[in-house]
Amino acid sequence: MTPAARLAAAIDVLDDVIAGTPAERALTHWARTHRFAGSGDRAALRDHVYDVLRARRSLAALGGGDTGRALVLGLLRRDGPDPLTVFGSGGHAPQALTPEETEVAHPPTNEAAMADLPDWLWPLWQRALGDRAMELAQLQLQRAPVFLRVNLSRISRAAAQASLLAEAVTTQPHPFADTALQVTDNPRRVAASAAYLDGQVEVQDAASQIAVARLPVDPGQRILDYCAGGGGKALALADRLGGPVWAHDIDPRRMADIAPRAARAGATIKTLATAEVAKAAPFDLVLCDAPCSGSGTWRRTPDAKWRLTPERLSDLNTMQADILATAATLTRPGGLLAYATCSVLLEENEAIVASFLSGHAGWSRVDRLLLSPTADHDGFQMSVLRRS
Template sequence: MTPAARLAAAITVLDDVIAGTPGERALTQWARTHRFAGSGDRAALRDHVYDVLRARRSLAALGGGMTGRALILGLLRRDGPDPDSVFGSGGHAPDALTADERAAEQQSVTGAGAADLPDWLWPLWQEALGEEAMSAAQLQRQRAPVFLRVNLSRGTRDAAQASLLADAVPTAPHPLVDTALRVLDNPRRVAASAAYREGLVEVQDSSSQMAIARLPLLPGQRILDFCAGGGGKALALADRLGGPVWAHDIDPRRMTDIAPRAARAEVQITPLATEALRKAAPFDLILCDAPCSGSGTWRRTPDAKWRLTPERLTELNAIQSEILDRAALLTRAGSVMAYATCSVLTAENEGIVAPFLERHPDWTRIDRMALQPTEHHDGFQMSVMRRT
């Protein structure tokens, strides 16, 4: 596919997204009906679509409308090349620009529009981030860096760098956490690299690695990853602990990848069904990485910020509170529980922890980590509590 044809495809996918189809589903549907497209075409298409979704409101102002065509026009006006080199350039390119499209006034945006956030969400974002609200929101327009976690039980960070470089994946050490590497080029080659195949590295944002590094782990502790999902944090816990870790998720299907990932990393992780939790308890440390809006990671999942609603945020808050209450039942005196989200919103962090501490006076907060999105990490928050 030519560059112009890829942009034409992005217009089609974006129209589906605007009509209500989730971004990943729209991309998958396009790929299934355009099997001639190669992996490079699909990757470029994904990049175009996600670049637009990260900045949908400001690009609509530049392009003159909220259609796939207008959004791609806005993207070209912001980043280049000249729209006339794309629209009407022949082949499978988008049709030439109309007189109305050329004459449409490019609007300025302020407030939520300049932040590329929904109107209802902008006050919550400002409440959480204060003077940094606009800069943090605008950072979310950029593509997120790719970070790797080095399994230190398998090798050193220097060894991981050397192995990755041999497979044309240059990296740099992270300045804030000793397990992390930032991928400088060729991130799509990571999964095929020897370092990844042999369990020396895993893909994991540095914010999660920083959180694991702050947990008060001790040899021989019984540790549970209560909302394990695919097991990324359970793997990191097991590597740091040097011993077995238990993992649970309310939907066991989400834990399907844990066994092969643990085997590759040569760590021991035991999945637990919900009905098996009480028998396996008590635990010395429980990590509750709760389902959330993901507002600290929206440069990775930009579709999510446009699909979030006040009603869904309220539902998430109820789930988050329930998770803490349920996990607390699996502890004993002296146990530690860490509540974490990849959200920066107060309602999902302090708005959950403070009421929990009021309901449970036998729990005391002993540490708190609050990260906003930067070039070094995603947005992430964690409160560590001890049962007295």
Template sequence: MTPAARYASAIAILDIVLAGEPAERALTNWARSNRFAGSGDRAAIRDHVYDVLRARRSLAVAGGGDDGRALVLGLLRRDGIPVDTVFGAGGHAPTALTPQEAQVPAIDPSPAQAADLPDWLWPIWQASLGDQAMACAVTQQQRAGLHLRVNLSRATRQAAQDRLQAEGIASLPHPDVDTGLIVQDNPRRVAGSKPFADGVIEVQDAASQIAMAALPLSPGQRVLDLCAGGGGKTLAMADRMQTPVFAHDIDPRRMTDIAPRAARAGVQIKMVTSQALQGAAPFDLVLVDAPCSGSGTWRRTPDAKWRLTPERLSELNGIQAEVIAQGAALCAAGGLLAYATCSVLQAENDAVVETFVARNPDWHARPPLRLHPTQGHDGFYMVVLQRD
């Protein structure tokens, strides 16, 4: 495919996403229907779609409209790519711009548009992030880097770097966490590399690694990851402790990958069903990685930003109140409860913890770990609570 044809395909996919289809599903369906497209084509089209979704509102201003065609036009203008190399470039390219489209809009974006946030969310975002609100929003407009966690029970960080380099994957040590690597070149080779197959590395953003490194863990503790999902944090805790860690998720299907990942990493994870959870308690530490908006990770899942509504945020707050209470009930006397989200919104973080403590005055919270989205990591929040 020509570069212009790739943009044309991105326009078609964006129109499907804008009509309500999740981005991943739309991309998968397109790939299945267009098997002539090579891996390079699919990767480029995916990048175009996600680049637009990260900055949908500001690109709509630059492109003079909010359909796929206008958004791609806004993307080209933002990135300084001559529009005539795409629109009207022949073959399967998008049709040439009309005179009206060719006129660059002379409109100053509103703060919410410049931040690429829905109007209703911008005041909440501001209240949560203060004078960092716009900077964090702008950070979310850019692609996130690929971070790896080194299983230190399998290799040193330097040894992992050397093995990756031997396969053409350059990396740098992450400055904020001793298990972290920042991939510099060939990120798409990681999943097929020997270090990955041998359990030396896992893909995990530095924010999650920083949070797991901050947990007060020690060998011999009974530790439960209550909302384990795919098990990234469970595996990180197990590698650090070198003793078994318990994992549970209300939807067992989310934990399908934990067993093979644990085998590859050489760690022990004990899966616990909902029915067996109470019998397995009490635990010395319970991690509640609560369902949330994911607002700290919207660089990676930008269409989630546009699907979030006030009603859904309220629903999430209810779920968060339930799971923190559930986690507390599973803690041993004097045990620890770690409440975490990958959100930066106060409504999902401090407000949930403050309400829980107000209802349960025998628990007190330590100072929270609060990470804003930066070039170095995603946004994340975690607070450790202890029963008096």
């Protein structure tokens, strides 16, 4: 596909996303219906779509509308090349610009639009991040780096680096996590590398690795990852613990990847259905990485930023409070309960923990981790609570 044809495909996918289809599903559907497209075409298309979605509001101002076509026009006006060399360039390129589309457009001056956030969300973002609110919002417009977690029970970080380098995947050690490597070149080769296939490394953001390293873990402890999803943190805990870790998710389908990932890493993860969790309790440590807005990871999932509404946030808050209260019943006396989200919003973090502590005697907070999204990691927050 030509560069112009890739942009035309991006317009089609973006129109699908604007109509309500999640971005990953829209990209998968496009790939299945365009079998001729090579891996390079699919990668370029994905980059175009996500570049637009990260900055959807400001690009809409530059492009004169919120259609896929207008957003791609805004992207070209921001990053180049000249739209006139793309639109109407023949072949499978987008149709030529209309006279109205060639009119001069200006970047937004509204603060929320400059931050590429909905108006209702901008005050919440400011309240959470203070003087750095605009800086950190605009950081979310950049592509996210790829981080790997090294299974230190199987290989050293330096040896993992050497193994990856032998397959042209270059990395550098992360400054804040002993298990983390940042991929600096050829991230798309990681999944086919020997280090990955042999279970020596896993893809995991540095913020999650920092959080797992912060948890007090001793050999022989019984640990439950209560909202396990794909099991990334359960696997990291198992590597630290050198023993089994239990995992649960309200939707068992989300845990489908845990078994093959655990087998590859040589870890023991015992998955629990909802009806089995209480019978397996109590645990020394329960980790709740609760469902949330994902506001600390929006550079990775930018369409989630535009799907979030005040009503959805309220529903998430109710769910988060319920999860924390339930997880507390699974923690032994003297045990620890870690409540975490990949959100930076106070409504999903401090407010939930404060409400829990005010309504549950015998619990106290013993640690708190606050990570704003930076070039070195995603946004992440965690409170560690102790049961007396």
